[in-house]
Amino acid sequence: MAALLLGATADLPAHYKADKPPKNEARLIRFPDVQGHQTLVVDLHTHSVFSDGHVWPKIRVEEALRDGLDALAITEHLEWQPHRADLPHPDRNRAYQQAVAALPDGSDLILIPGSEITREAPADHMNAVFITDANALLRESPNAPKIEAKTPEEEQLLAAVPQQLIDEGVLDYYGATNQWPANEAVREANNQGAFVFWAHPYYTRAHRSAVARMTDFHQTLIETGQLHGIEIANGAFYSEEAHALALQHGLTLLGVSDVHNLIDWDYPPRFGAHRPVTLVFAKERSAAGIRAALFAKRTVVWFKNLLIGREAELKPLLKAVLDVKDAAYRVKDATYQNDLDVLDLTLTNNSDADIQLRNLSPYSFQHHGDDLTVPQHGKLKLSVRTLERLPQVELTFEVGNALLAPKQRLRIAHRLTLAD
Ligand SMILES: [Zn+2]
Ligand SMILES: [Zn+2]
Incomplete structure (x- = not known):
């Protein structure tokens, strides 16, 4: 048996034998630098097994290397923990730490610590990146009431939750952790110096049109300088309405994968597909450079074959392209x-x-x-x-x-x- 396996291994492509990604130039996401700025390719919204993703953080790092990203954030849902029976991790910084540990020697991939603050409408989901401690963005209310459906829609949603998750206490845990007001979690993220953005604003259980609409909750966060960006592209979705909201309210434009499975399954590179990313125009290639550029709204979203940005960024990019x-x-x-x-x-x-x-x-x-x-x-x-x-x-x-x-x-x- 061993001899047979050995014989088979001899015919495998070289990269199967080494623990490093195969070289695939065509797969790298490449855009030229623009005058005065470096063009950095960034994905600020991904998941691993530390929330509802299905892979270990090391795989996210390797995918990022294969795609030629400059920076990656793994942004776990703090409250939605479907793997908690098998992976009860009291330290919410572990996904980031695991990603850092998985960085190959000499790699210059920039890893950005982040979390997804997860609530129901109107707050829905918000991502905070460049945080210093994810644990401080989470608070469990011990005497929280059990989640109950108040409307027929909620009843339908609740009925769709797999029994296993109910048995494993996932739903109760979510109920106990989303009691803490979202604006307090956002305030804590801001205290840590985070860049905070509204995730998939068209996705909400509150209305079924799949259209992004401003809410009083988000409006207040914007007016108080606590919400800085908005996803206009997430996974397979581009939202014109979110795009319009971004321009109307002066928010940074973001495109993200929000990947839960494998990048190769969702965006097969052999068909020329690529994950949505944000092109960030930074003064220097560093976490601080990316953070400064995000706050300055120097981004272009690269979604399918669309480039979406403000004139100040899009015009120089096309000039370089x-x-x-x-x-x-x-x-x-x-x-x-x-x-x-x-x-x-x-x-x-x-x-x-x-x-x-x-x-x-x-x-x-x-x-x-x-x-x-x-x-x-x-x-x-x-x-x-x-x-x-x-x-x-x-x-x-x-x-x-x-x-x-x-x-x-x-x-x-x-x-x-x-x-x-
Ligand atoms: Zn989300
Ligand atoms: Zn997400």
Whole structure:
């Protein structure tokens, strides 16, 4: 048997033998730095077995390394502890500590301590990152009443809770720990210097429209400077309404995976999928640099093929992403055998996003209509009919997958100065 196993092992790819992730360049999430800032790829909302996730923190760290993240936060539900019968961990900092312990030697992945404060409506879920002690964000009320359904909807929800979780006291524990007012937990997080954000604001048991709406609870937190960001993309969801709320209330835009299973299952890299992330434009590549950038709202959300941000961040990013090379008038044309007033140029894309452009210039293209796609880390050759030889040409595009606001796309211009 041993010989058979040994024989089989000999044929396995090298990475099966070593305890380190296989190299997969295509999988790395890559965006260029912008002027004055480093572009850091960050996922601030994930789970492990220390709440309702299904993997050990070490796996989260390894996924982050495979995806080429700069920073990761494992943000366990403090109160919702479905594994508590098997993993009763009185110290809520353990997931973070386990992640730190799992960092391979020499790794520069930045681990950010965080927790998910978990309540029912109106507070719902809020994540606090850059905390110093997760335990201080949790308080158990010993004489809390048992959870009871007060409405038919709640009755339905309660009926859906697996009997095993009821038997193991998971529901009672949740009932006892969500009595402590959410605003007090948020205040404690702020006392620790946390950056606090509203998680999946469209997900609430209070209404069924799946539409994010401002509540008095969150409004008060924003007005008192205690709620700083909002998820506009979480997992498979983008919320236009959350996006609008972010702009209306001056909140930092965030995209997160909120992964519970494996990244590879939810976002299979072999199909080119990627987890939603936040691109953070930091003055330095450090936890402090990320924290400062988050408070300064210097983010762009990367969700599926969408880039979502404010103009101050999105415009410099697109400038770094999209470049015009080799712009020159055609001297000899193979087809027509004479000079043409056609400007040839190459658009290059230095990012993971397929950049979708709509031509807003008065010029037409020889080989394309007005809608163009510059593929990720690729090029597009364009032949522009300028009608005459111009010393300067301005090409203006609307970027179909760069959103400034719901239904509002970024416009960019490239001014080209041409030699004779
Ligand atoms: Zn949540
Ligand atoms: Zn979560």
